[in-house]
Amino acid sequence: MPSACSPRSRRSSLLPRRSSAPPVEKTPGIPSLEAVDLRCVRGERTLFESLSFALKGGELLRIGGPNGSGKTSLLRIACGLLEPDRGEVRWGGESVRRLKEEFWARLLYLGHANALKDDLTAAENLEVACTLAGLVADGGRVGEALRSLGLAGCENLPARVLSQGQRRRVALARLALGGGTPLWVLDEPFTALDAAAIECVQDLIGGHVSRGGGVIYTTHYEASIGAAVSRRIDLTGSAT
């Protein structure tokens, strides 16, 4: 359902034109992401202890639990942003904190924050986000991605004037371009979305999993995503 947007601002010419970058190769089968014996302490509370899981290509993993149970911390540990108090996260057998860029080039992370700059237009934001992540992002594909999430007509509006839901959709538009990154880590992807957008995102996630990618996500919304292997870990929020 396209929103009522009308193009007003001029498209900027300061962003470099991407034309010569090679496409990101599609890895046939992804190495597995393993979490081994993770322990996370925030402040005085131990959020979780001895947590282990593995994720291979084509698998969907949902992290559940009440507010404050450490879901976001777990996702950040899985990405390598946060160091666990014990244990480690491995990608293809090697610690992600040692792999760094090699791992991050294979990762697409969507946090609570939309990572949008208010003063850039939706299209510029998406272009910048993709370039930084190493994804191919030429003008045509960017427009297509935004339209697929119902943002037709909003491409040249500064993010400042978009609604909460529209901003979330701009952030999620990266998923439409992120087919080449095998691992997706999504923190509450369905927040602030309407029914049509939710369906769209569910399709994107389901499509990615069926193509052999792996997705870890948290949500309070009971999503129905078709996937071959779908698992769930629930954090209780109070470790012994």
Add this chain to the structure above:
Amino acid sequence: MIAALRCVIFRDLLLAARRNSDVLTVMLFFVIVVSLFPLGIGPEPKLLRTVAPGVLWVAALLASMLALNRMFAADHADGTLEQMMLGATPLGLVVAAKVFAHWLVTGLPLVLISPVLAIQFDLPRELFGVLVLSLALGTPVLSLIGAIGAALTLGLRGAGALLSLLVLPLYVPVLIIGAGAADAAASGLGGNAQLLLLGAMLIFAGAFAPWAAAAALRISVE
């Protein structure tokens, strides 16, 4: 990777262009502070001529420090910084690109406007070149060192004052050498030694500061 770095620089410049109050504020601060000194120490021309390089350098240093907060704080607040940390480009290079863009927006204007302010102090025309060159070499060093401080104090209460406390002691050598260049030129010794030292500091800072700032960013975001 080069494309990503170019993208970072263009993005920062674009953001500064669309919200140019930040740039102008820093420049105005520089001009006002420089104008405060004669008001404080008296308008005697000979005195002003002697203190001109030092005053301009201290004012540039303070203006540069004022602008440090905007280097990472905005990106940290809206989540863009995390995306940069999880990107395919090494964070050290991204930080170097951001510092470069930051200097273009806050440091370069100071360098360009300094001759005009030097006229206010009746600085002899021959010294203009040394002064501008010393600022041109020194302000990037200030931005690089300041980046480390900005990264360490990311998101803290009272970050502004704390940042000054952390960064000013580290600025001292740059200030001494930088202001000393014009002074040496004024006394007839020529400022070449100081300028070369500033160049060396720039290379040293350029090689190490981005990585130290990147490490500090990872610590601050945890």
Add this chain to the structure above:
Amino acid sequence: MSVNWFKYSSPQTFFPLAGRLALGFGALALVACAIGLYLGFFVAPTDAQQGESYRIIFIHVPAAWMSMFLYVVMAFWAGLGLAFNTRLSGMMASAIAPTGALFTFIALWTGSFWGKPTWGTWWVWDARLTSELILLFLYFGFMALQAAIDDPRRADKAGALLALVGVVNVPIIYFSVKWWNTLHQGASVSLTKSPTMATTMLTAMLIMTFGFWFYGIAAVLLRARCIMLERERGSDWAAQYARGYARTAA
């Protein structure tokens, strides 16, 4: 024979050792300082140029040496903590900072006392005094940064990075200040110059240095014990110690 280097790398085992070491070094410090001060103030000969007022260097110079030495030690522990991710190293670095700052302040204050009878002013922009002033700011910066961060792990790591950046800059700062000083003050005699030092003077200064060093070790270890108790207050050994302490105090 293999030495278990890591036996004392956990707060639990290091805590009692630190207590015993602190006691021992504290006693040694008292003795050394007593001897040093006696030698310095009563035995060492009167200086030809400066009379009796020069005797303050027996406190000033060892304090200055200690302030710089402790900064390097602090940076060492900080680097160790960053490299090996050990909790105790970070605690040691945090414990050293206040003592280092204290020695820096003493050096500055006694430098002032020296300046007044010698130069007639309470402060002179001498190379060493100016460097000590900047070192004091570096210490304060470290302590302020750690105080501003709530999470102790982030505070340790951030402080460690700052200390390492600082330790690289300290020689640069020192040489640039020295250069600045010689340029602007020309051939005037500096506080650091002491053409001939009688053996007694040198001995007294060395003994005072050791005295300050032992005091530094004792103070740092005691402070480290406090930090250990505070950080590990959730653990069993700390609770046990607190209970035992409360029982004896009651």
